[in-house]
Amino acid sequence: xxxxxxxxxxxxxxxxxxxxxxxxxxxxxxxxxxxxxxxxxxxxxxxxxxxxxxxxxxxxxxxxxxxxxxxxxxxxxxxxxxxxxxxxxxxxxxxxxxxxxxxxxxxxxxxxxxxxxxxxxxxxxxxxxxxxxxxxxxxxxxxxxxxxxxxxxxxxxxxxxxxxxxxxxxxxxxxxxxxxxxxxxxxxxxxxxxxxxxxxxxxxxxxxxxxxxxxxxxxxxxxxxxxxxxxxxxxxxxxxxxxxxxxxxxxxxxxxxxxxxxxxxxxxxxxxxxxxxxxxxxxxxxxxxxxxxxxxxxxxxxxxxxxxxxxxxxxxxxxxxxxxxxxxxxxxxxxxxxxxxxxxxxxxxxxxxxxxxxxxxxxxxxxxxxxxxxxxxxxxxxxxxxxxxxxxxxxxxxxxxxxxxxxxxxxxxxxxxx
Numbered sequence: 404x405x406x407x408x409x410x411x412x413x414x415x416x417x418x419x420x421x422x423x424x425x426x427x428x429x430x431x432x433x434x435x436x437x438x439x440x441x442x443x444x445x446x447x448x449x450x451x452x453x454x455x456x457x458x459x460x461x462x463x464x465x466x467x468x469x470x471x472x473x474x475x476x477x478x479x480x481x482x483x484x485x486x487x488x489x490x491x492x493x494x495x496x497x498x499x500x501x502x503x504x505x506x507x508x509x510x511x512x513x514x515x516x517x518x519x520x521x522x523x524x525x526x527x528x529x530x531x532x533x534x535x536x537x538x539x540x541x542x543x544x545x546x547x548x549x550x551x552x553x554x555x556x557x558x559x560x561x562x563x564x565x566x567x568x569x570x571x572x573x574x575x576x577x578x579x580x581x582x583x584x585x586x587x588x589x590x591x592x593x594x595x596x597x598x599x600x601x602x603x604x605x606x607x608x609x610x611x612x613x614x615x616x617x618x619x620x621x622x623x624x625x626x627x628x629x630x631x632x633x634x635x636x637x638x639x640x641x642x643x644x645x646x647x648x649x650x651x652x653x654x655x656x657x658x659x660x661x662x663x664x665x666x667x668x669x670x671x672x673x674x675x676x677x678x679x680x681x682x683x684x685x686x687x688x689x690x691x692x693x694x695x696x697x698x699x700x701x702x703x704x705x706x707x708x709x710x711x712x713x714x715x716x717x718x719x720x721x722x723x724x725x726x727x728x729x730x731x732x733x734x735x736x737x738x739x740x741x742x743x744x745x746x747x748x749x750x751x752x753x754x755x756x757x758x759x760x761x762x763x764x765x766x767x768x769x770x771x772x773x774x775x776x777x778x779x780x781x782x783x784x785x786x787x788x789x790x791x792x793x794x795x796x797x798x799x800x801x802x803x804x805x806x807x808x809x810x811x812x813x814x815x816x817x818x819x820x821x
Contacts, residue, residue: 405613409622413773414612415604421497423505423605424766425512427488428774430598433479433566439538439573440581440589445475445486446534447586451520451527464511468504469493473515477571480778481664481709484571486597488512489767494606505607506615512601513619517594525587535578542575549816553654554716557814560644561658567710595623602773604766638809645815652700653721654816657731659713660809661706665775669807670708671792672800677706678751679743679801680734681715685750687734687743692717698727709778713808721817728813738805741798748798755793759786 405412431441455461465471471492478485492508495501520527545551555570562568599622603612638660663673681688681704692702700718707714719727737743762768763786772786 407613407617407620407622408624410599410601410616410620411777412613412616413600413602413777414607414609415602415769415773416607416609417604418606420605420766421494422766423492423494423508423603423607424770425490425492425508426602426604426767426770427512427516428600428602429486429593430480430483430600431593431596433482433484433569435566435569435574437589438484438569438571439577440586441484441486441593442477442541442571442573443531443534443538443578443581443586444590444593445477445488446537447526447530448515448519448590449473449475449488450530450534452514453518453520454514456520468507468511469498471504471508471511473511479567479569479571480775482566483709483778488515491766496606505603505605505612509603509612509615509619517620519590521587522583525583526590528583531581531583531586535581538573539575539578542570542572542578545570545572549648549650549652549654550716550718553656553814553816554714556644556646556816557656557658557714557812558712560642560814561712561812596625598625598627600774600777602770604769638811641810642812643815644812645817647817647819650816650818653719653724653818654814655699655715655717655719655724655727655731656814656816657715657728657810658812658814659715659735660811661711661713661804662807662809663804664711665708665778669800669804671789672796672804673706674755674793675748675751675796676738676801676804677704677713678755679747680704680713680738680805682706683751683754685747685754687737688715688717688731691734692727692730696726696730698723698730702731708775724815724817732810735805735808735810739802739808741802743798743801745798748796748801752793752796756790759790759793 476487495504559568688702693699702717704715
């Protein structure tokens with residue numbers, strides 16, 4: 404890791420890949436005021452720069468770089484919003500052509516971030532308006548996908564007084580308030596205040612990369628933001644929310660507070676807990692809710708690592724609501740009472756280990772692990788340590804995790820009444 408002015412550079416020199424990958428991450432607090440602008444900004448930036456003034460010109464240049472790809476993505480970790488730019492490019496070491504592709508990719512990434520197409524002092528209005536239309540479609544697509552929508556609604560209700568309720572794609576009603584001018588003003592704020600990390604992964608020369616990045620990213624130094632974790636409210640009673648819509652299958656989602664996040668010592672035990680409870684096809688939710696009782700078309704759970712949530716998702720017939728809720732609750736009691744076997748623990752650890760090994764087989768997966776470690780501000784960087792922590796989880800650890808978990812909100816999306 405190298406602290407440069409305004410940017411933290413992470414280099415991972417490995418001969419595992421024939422390509423080089425650059426991942427640029429910009430982090431800021433998740434706020435209602437800015438989340439929609441942040442959802443729009445990277446798409447405006449990746450459309451054109453002062454060097455490549457149209458999307459077509461930019462794509463032609465990527466083709467010239469041996470078919471390099473440029474992508475943007477939005478996400479949230481805990482109560483932070485993350486903008487990600489990623490370039491995958493061939494490694495010139497494996498080509499007859501000696502074109503310095505890595506340097507060109509770093510310069511292109513810097514061009515996208517620091518040299519946008521500007522007209523009259525602000526972003527191009529036509530680009531902003533086009534991307535606003537696309538952003539509205541992205542937000543609408545969540546409503547149209549009822550599985551994703553019900554997950555979003557659960558979090559919205561569960562965290563209604565917390566920033567985490569906000570979706571990474573922003574708020575549809577706020578899109579029309581964005582102009583080329585106020586978006587550009589926010590962009591300048593991002594450049595001056597966001598926590599910026601650049602990951603370079605591949606068979607590369609570390610000193611060379613540092614030199615390229617220092618020249619390409621002349622950023623102002625800034626104070627690093629703290630990764631404060633807000634685990635949210637203390638649950639005093641269960642909240643039940645029922646929405647009605649024109650759906651043919653009910654969506655039952657249940658949100659729990661685990662009170663455990665990525666940088667807690669019990670986090671590996673939470674991963675194993677989730678694997679036994681609802682994370683995999685051998686889990687209690689899958690076996691008991693879906694297979695034995697035939698109550699659900701699907702039933703699974705996942706952990707929100709940096710917020711301390713456990714989210715259960717299931718698709719059921721409308722008439723099975725009460726029975727499904729009862730059986731899901733019973734599975735949690737089984738976990739709290741330690742009613743799971745050593746074989747279930749061993750099987751779950753093996754699946755988690757395989758998932759970790761699959762993750763590090765891709766540059767993108769490696770970056771996510773590194774960024775999670777950076778985000779958690781913990782010294783758990785070696786894959787061997789992560790796997791060892793999983794292997795060391797005991798049955799008592801898992802029961803301890805289960806007893807800390809509190810049911811917060813039951814959300815049900817059902818059909819319209821006759």
